[in-house]
Amino acid sequence: MPGILILDDDPDVALAARLALRRLGAVAVRNDPGQLIAALDEIAPDVLLLDMNFMPGASDGAAGLALLREVVARRDAPAVVVMTAYAEVELAVQALKGGAVDFITKPWPNERLVACVQAALARRAPATAVGELLGESAAMQSLRAQIAQVGASEASVLILGENGVGKELVARALHRASPRAAGPLLAVDMGSLPEALVESELFGHKRGSFTDARESRPGRFVAAASGTLFLDEIGNLPLPQQAKLLAALERREVTPVGSDKPVPVDVRVLAATNVPEAELFDARRFRPDLLYRLNTVVLRVPPLRERGAADVTGLLRHYLAHFAGAKPARDIDADALARLAAYRWPGNVRELRQACERATLLARGPVFTWADFGLVDRTAPAAPEEPTLDLEQREREAVQAALAQAEGNISQAARLLGVSRAALYRRLEKHGL
Numbered sequence: 001m002p003g004i005l006i007l008d009d010d011p012d013v014a015l016a017a018r019l020a021l022r023r024l025g026a027v028a029v030r031n032d033p034g035q036l037i038a039a040l041d042e043i044a045p046d047v048l049l050l051d052m053n054f055m056p057g058a059s060d061g062a063a064g065l066a067l068l069r070e071v072v073a074r075r076d077a078p079a080v081v082v083m084t085a086y087a088e089v090e091l092a093v094q095a096l097k098g099g100a101v102d103f104i105t106k107p108w109p110n111e112r113l114v115a116c117v118q119a120a121l122a123r124r125a126p127a128t129a130v131g132e133l134l135g136e137s138a139a140m141q142s143l144r145a146q147i148a149q150v151g152a153s154e155a156s157v158l159i160l161g162e163n164g165v166g167k168e169l170v171a172r173a174l175h176r177a178s179p180r181a182a183g184p185l186l187a188v189d190m191g192s193l194p195e196a197l198v199e200s201e202l203f204g205h206k207r208g209s210f211t212d213a214r215e216s217r218p219g220r221f222v223a224a225a226s227g228t229l230f231l232d233e234i235g236n237l238p239l240p241q242q243a244k245l246l247a248a249l250e251r252r253e254v255t256p257v258g259s260d261k262p263v264p265v266d267v268r269v270l271a272a273t274n275v276p277e278a279e280l281f282d283a284r285r286f287r288p289d290l291l292y293r294l295n296t297v298v299l300r301v302p303p304l305r306e307r308g309a310a311d312v313t314g315l316l317r318h319y320l321a322h323f324a325g326a327k328p329a330r331d332i333d334a335d336a337l338a339r340l341a342a343y344r345w346p347g348n349v350r351e352l353r354q355a356c357e358r359a360t361l362l363a364r365g366p367v368f369t370w371a372d373f374g375l376v377d378r379t380a381p382a383a384p385e386e387p388t389l390d391l392e393q394r395e396r397e398a399v400q401a402a403l404a405q406a407e408g409n410i411s412q413a414a415r416l417l418g419v420s421r422a423a424l425y426r427r428l429e430k431h432g433l
């Protein structure tokens with residue numbers, strides 16, 4: 001079960017957040033910033049919800065930023081979502097530059113808090129821990145060369161690829177290679193945003209424009225000023241909102257919900273989707289004019305199974321060493337290595353990373369064996385077995401089967417299972433898939 005830690009000196013705020021988030025995972029609360037490091041050691045949360053001010057009357061966020069620096073410097077740091085007051089846009093931007101994956105303004109609608117933490121859980125790897133795009137296959141070398149080439153421009157880039165191939169890593173590399181590198185990179189996961197909140201999230205809203213809008217709030221376009229806005233899972237944006245996004249991109253201005261005054265924006269937009277290329281040009285799903293706006297350059301990130309055994313082995317060694325920490329990483333036995341190289345990796349590099357984490361935690365022998373990685377090898381002949389009636393095991397198998405059938409496409413797998421993407425992500429976390 002994913003772990004969420006809330007650090008806020010206001011017990012009422014912390015309690016409200018804990019209640020809103022309890023169905024997403026195990027939620028722990030600390031009220032004193034002095035307890036933070038011990039709590040991180042003890043709980044090892046996936047997401048930290050961090051308040052920025054701890055002194056009565058303080059609002060500069062200095063205490064929060066100092067804590068944030070300490071947290072993101074840790075090995076396997078949690079994804080950090082910072083909590084700011086509505087007027088503290090500048091502080092939120094500084095926190096994003098400092099490695100927070102997102103921010104939420106107080107007071108929040110619960111729906112928004114849940115969506116925000118859910119997206120952070122799905123992403124999990126914190127911004128600063130995102131490293132190099134590894135891989136020496138011709139496909140990966142060419143991808144890195146393209147990133148260096150288009151990174152330096154202002155061109156909109158559409159990043160295509162299955163789930164877990166590294167689209168967000170590509171977006172971060174493009175941002176780092178751009179003249180906007182000193183500005184923030186703000187990622188918005190369209191897949192986890194409730195439809196009713198998309199516009200206010202992207203464009204902001206004016207106080208009183210809807211029931212929960214108790215204060216005015218800047219949208220993502222404004223918060224990412226002078227930086228890059230990464231629109232992830234763009235294929236999930238409903239058509240009416242696509243029209244508004246297109247207008248914002250064309251006019252380079254946004255109009256907050258409930259306002260009639262457009263605000264100029266200065267962002268570079270990167271977008272990503274796991275929708276197969278053949279389906280992208282279906283006008284019932286995607287406005288072609290928006291697509292043409294976003295795909296000045298198209299970068300295709302290949303599935304892991306197409307990168308060759310050397311890339312798989314390189315990634316295995318990288319992540320096993322990463323999870324071993326200071327200890328020397330064990331070797332992988334020859335049979336396991338051959339099966340890992342031949343495995344289809346429907347969840348791509350994310351699946352490989354999680355398999356390495358699992359193996360590091362659970363392996364007991366002197367070398368890693370195939371069983372340590374917890375993968376189901378569909379190329380091996382299935383041993384005749386009594387069908388299990390264990391509900392958890394059945395659920396795990398159903399999720400694996402749906403992922404395999406959907407070739408790692410989360411939206412499609414969720415449809416096959418008849419659950420929402422968010423519910424599928426929770427099950428992936430639960431079963432360590």
Ligand SMILES: Nc1ncnc2c1ncn2[C@@H]1O[C@H](COP(=O)(O)OP(=O)(O)OP(=O)(O)O)[C@@H](O)[C@H]1O
Nearest residue numbers: 125132133134162163164165166167168169349350
């Ligand atoms: N080439 C790579 N080298 C090292 N790590 C990688 C590589 N590609 C992906 N990863 C790691 O795999 C995980 C998934 O990557 P990322 O989130 O960028 O994928 P994605 O394509 O954006 O996934 P989704 O479609 O589900 O949002 C991350 O932990 C990332 O650091």
